[in-house]
Amino acid sequence: MLAFRAYSWFLSRRLGLALLTLWGLASLVFLMIKLMPGDEAQMAAGADASAAQIEAVRERLGLDAPVIMQYFSFLGRLLRGDLGTSIVTLQPVLADLEKVLPSTLELVFIAMLLNLAVAIPAGIVAAYRQGGVFDATSRITAVMLGGMPAFWLALVLQYVLGSVWRVVPISGQQSYGMASPIVTGAPTLDALMALNFGAFFDALHHIILPAAVLAALFATQIFRTLRASLLGVLRSDFIMAVRAKGATARHMLVRHALPNSLNPVLTLSGTQAGAMIGSAVLVETVFARQGIGAYMFNAVAQKDAFAVLGSVMFIGTVVCLVNLVVDILQLLVDPRIRAAQLGSQGQ
Amino acid sequence: MKTVHPLPDAASVVPVRQPLISVDKLTVDMPLGRSGSSVRIVDGVDFTIGVGERVALVGESGSGKSLTARALMRLDRLAKLSGRVDFDGTDLLKLSDRDMGKLRGSSIAMVFQDPMSFLDPLMTIGDQVAETLRIRGIGKAEARKRALAVLDELGVDRAAERLDAYPHEFSGGMRQRVVLAMALVGEPRLLIADEPTTALDVRVQDQVLDLLDDVSTRRGLAVLFITHDLGVVAGFAERVMVMYSGRIVEDGEVASVFAKPSHPYTQGLIKAVPRIDQDLNTLYAIPGAPPPPLARPSGCPFHPRCDQRFDRCGVDLPALQPVGMSRVACHLLDGKGA
Numbered sequence: 001m002l003a004f005r006a007y008s009w010f011l012s013r014r015l016g017l018a019l020l021t022l023w024g025l026a027s028l029v030f031l032m033i034k035l036m037p038g039d040e041a042q043m044a045a046g047a048d049a050s051a052a053q054i055e056a057v058r059e060r061l062g063l064d065a066p067v068i069m070q071y072f073s074f075l076g077r078l079l080r081g082d083l084g085t086s087i088v089t090l091q092p093v094l095a096d097l098e099k100v101l102p103s104t105l106e107l108v109f110i111a112m113l114l115n116l117a118v119a120i121p122a123g124i125v126a127a128y129r130q131g132g133v134f135d136a137t138s139r140i141t142a143v144m145l146g147g148m149p150a151f152w153l154a155l156v157l158q159y160v161l162g163s164v165w166r167v168v169p170i171s172g173q174q175s176y177g178m179a180s181p182i183v184t185g186a187p188t189l190d191a192l193m194a195l196n197f198g199a200f201f202d203a204l205h206h207i208i209l210p211a212a213v214l215a216a217l218f219a220t221q222i223f224r225t226l227r228a229s230l231l232g233v234l235r236s237d238f239i240m241a242v243r244a245k246g247a248t249a250r251h252m253l254v255r256h257a258l259p260n261s262l263n264p265v266l267t268l269s270g271t272q273a274g275a276m277i278g279s280a281v282l283v284e285t286v287f288a289r290q291g292i293g294a295y296m297f298n299a300v301a302q303k304d305a306f307a308v309l310g311s312v313m314f315i316g317t318v319v320c321l322v323n324l325v326v327d328i329l330q331l332l333v334d335p336r337i338r339a340a341q342l343g344s345q346g347q
Numbered sequence: 348m349k350t351v352h353p354l355p356d357a358a359s360v361v362p363v364r365q366p367l368i369s370v371d372k373l374t375v376d377m378p379l380g381r382s383g384s385s386v387r388i389v390d391g392v393d394f395t396i397g398v399g400e401r402v403a404l405v406g407e408s409g410s411g412k413s414l415t416a417r418a419l420m421r422l423d424r425l426a427k428l429s430g431r432v433d434f435d436g437t438d439l440l441k442l443s444d445r446d447m448g449k450l451r452g453s454s455i456a457m458v459f460q461d462p463m464s465f466l467d468p469l470m471t472i473g474d475q476v477a478e479t480l481r482i483r484g485i486g487k488a489e490a491r492k493r494a495l496a497v498l499d500e501l502g503v504d505r506a507a508e509r510l511d512a513y514p515h516e517f518s519g520g521m522r523q524r525v526v527l528a529m530a531l532v533g534e535p536r537l538l539i540a541d542e543p544t545t546a547l548d549v550r551v552q553d554q555v556l557d558l559l560d561d562v563s564t565r566r567g568l569a570v571l572f573i574t575h576d577l578g579v580v581a582g583f584a585e586r587v588m589v590m591y592s593g594r595i596v597e598d599g600e601v602a603s604v605f606a607k608p609s610h611p612y613t614q615g616l617i618k619a620v621p622r623i624d625q626d627l628n629t630l631y632a633i634p635g636a637p638p639p640p641l642a643r644p645s646g647c648p649f650h651p652r653c654d655q656r657f658d659r660c661g662v663d664l665p666a667l668q669p670v671g672m673s674r675v676a677c678h679l680l681d682g683k684g685a
Contacts, residue, residue: 131381237464240422245479245529246452248445259469334469335513 006342014327018320023075025316029309030074034067036305043087043305083313084306088298093310096295101314102185103173104284104291108276110188110207111214116269119219123226124253127234138223146220150279154213154286161209168209171288178202210287214279218272225268229261236260262333270326274319364397367537367569368419368455373430375414377423385427386640388414390593392430393667396537399567403580403601405616406590407637412573415590416539419571420455421447434537452479456530460542462522466514472498472525473510479533497528501558520551524558531562537569544579556583577620581605589613592638592648599673609675611653647678655679 033040041058042049049057058064062073077084083093126135145153162170169175173187180187180194188207191199233239234257242252277292284293292311299307331338375389389411396402406412417423419432421439432439434454439447456479459465467475476494481487491510498506501524514522523543530538540559544552560583563570572584580587580601587604589597589612597610608614615633635652638644644651650660659678667676 237459237461238467240417241457241459241465241526241529242467242478243422244420244451244457245482245533246448246450247478247482248448251482256467256470260467336468336515339513339515 003342010331010341011328014324018324021320022313022316026075026078026313027071029312030071033305033309038303040305043303044085046087078313083310086299086304086307088302088304088307093306096307097292097310097314099185100290100292100295102189103187103289104277104280104293106186106188107207107211107214107280107283107289107291108273110211111218111276112269112273114211114215115219115222115272118215119222120226120265122219123223123230124258126223127227127230128249128253128257130231139227142220142223145216146224150213150217150282151286153216154210154283157209157213158286169206170209173206173289174199174203175206210283210289213286214276214283217279218276221268221272222265226261226265229264230257233257233261259333263330266326266329266333270323271319273322274315277315277318364400366395367398367400367434369395369431369433370415370419371431371433373415373418373428373432375411375418375423376427376429377414378425378427388593388640389418392590392593392595394588394595394598396569396571398536399563399569400586401563401570401572401584403572403574403584403587404590405574405577405580405587407575409637409639410590411593411640412590413541416457416541416571416573419537419539420451420457422451422457449483452530452533452535453483454535455537455539456533456535457539457541458523458527458530458543461546462519462526463514463546465526466522468514471511471513472517475514476525476528476532479529483533494528494532497532498525501528501531501562503528519547520554523547523551523555527555527558527562531566531568534566535568537571538563539571539573541573542575543572544576545574552579559583577605577616589616592643593640594648594676595667595674596649596676597673598667598675599671603671603673609670609673609680610649610677611655611679612649615652647676 039054041054041061041063044061045054045057062070065073081094083097085091086093086096089096122138126132126138129135158170161168174191178191178199180190180196180199183190183193187203188200191197191203239252239257242256247255279293280291281293281297283289284291285297288294292314296308296311298304299311331341371393373389373392374387376385376387378385392411392415394402404412404415414423414426418426418428419439421428428440430440434450439450442450466472470478473491473494476498477487477490480490480493485493495506495510498510503509503521503524509517514525517525527543543559544555547555556579559570559572562568570584572579574580584601586599587597587601588595589604589610591612597604597608597613599609604613605617608617612633615631618631619633621627621630633652638648638651644661646659646661646663647653647656647665650656653660657678663678665676665678667674668680670680
């Protein structure tokens, strides 16, 4: 019971902090709108609007009020989930995001899984066999992948795997006639929910290459961070004590070395989740996928201010949430952080 | 509580013990960075420890005593070992990693210097003590029960409630008991204690020594006790081996070595122990410092610091040879003219 209270106190503190961060981001976004060249009323009314129409829009959007009042009503609209209206789709930005977001989250989720599934085992083996053949080759690979621009990697893989060897499709998210009834908007998930396994594997087939490209960039960071962290932990005294108990290398690595080197990896993957949504802009464009990336790309290209800013707010929210999850995970891994954050109640 | 060891008089017969571990020409080479070359830290060490015998290994920092101890369990992954380490008739250096792993913790166990850094900060005390058993396939409940029994035996108060506590919630002395419990729970026959009292304050040092004394007597446990504290040696061990620059220079019964040290280095060490009736202004120290392993002097490695050296000392390396009931590596024993 005490532990529960300590946890909920910790959670409410962190949630408060996340809200504060989002408020800061919202204020920044508001400032950006105000500082952007061009007349908002003009932008909202469209390029062909007459002076009278523009004035009508100005009045309707409250743009004739003092800036400080506009700021408060902007925050009020945000709280009600109103991100403004896109001048391209003429739909509320939130409704647009609901359509494109599941596809992006699906891409980012699979990319994150690929990222961790490749980088963590590779980091463990490279650190345990430091200076060995695997260590050398994986480090060289990491430097090469890390130094490669994402669009270039995407284009090369599209050409080699999609065009020359023809093992994966080079664009889109599913084949014609494979669409399942839209429930979530994420093709793999929708196919799974419709129990349409043909469509499920088709969607996976389409997502694997873009997800791999997205994962590659981030996997090099996780690999290097984990390897460095593990090398330090493997040199520490308690690892020798664990070996002295007769533990196998596998037991020592999985039960002791890995948990003790996980903290920087958790922190990094938290920031990566946000950066991945940002990088999705590129990958979705190159692979002609729907998603927040493609949406933002078009919004920027067409100077659709509210669409851009709505997307920014949204990505900010996701980053805050992911970091909250990371904070909780770190709490679960390390009893010392638990003691410091939860106080004696948490014990 | 402290056990007093009666000093054996010179005429008493040395009890013949069944040898538990015999080390023969053990060398330990450590790699130098990634250059591929290596440096010999332990240079041909021979000794035997009998069943239930308590032996102290003494030497200055860098003499190779810790690496010798770790070599017995093959704990340093980077170290290259050669020679023989016979335990119960099997050469440990020839065992596969898997078989060596089976011996660690169950036949030979180790207690370490700093109890904080040798405990995993993320695992509960109970799990860490029980781990030695869990690795060997013993069920969770049974392992926990036995871990609790050992912690109780070692005087960890409220052990049952504290099985689920983490290392940072324990005091230094209690942590050392936990480390000791981790070593004893597998019921080893040889316990290697690598300076287990060095990081503790004096009062706790005494408690841990008494505990070690108690447990080894009760269990008939052989102990190799590594230390640079001669006071601890006198109170705890039956035999003492003195190490210098990677070699054993003197090995004998504690009482006779302390009464009549044969090697000039041992003489210096004993002379350097401060005494309560001594004028503090005249504390003795052996002049100079031990040579780095890469720049060992020719001949006897101790000769540059030795106040009794003569011509031969800079040329020939003295072998460890029997002198009475001890073994000593020094040319003085052959006489200066020889």
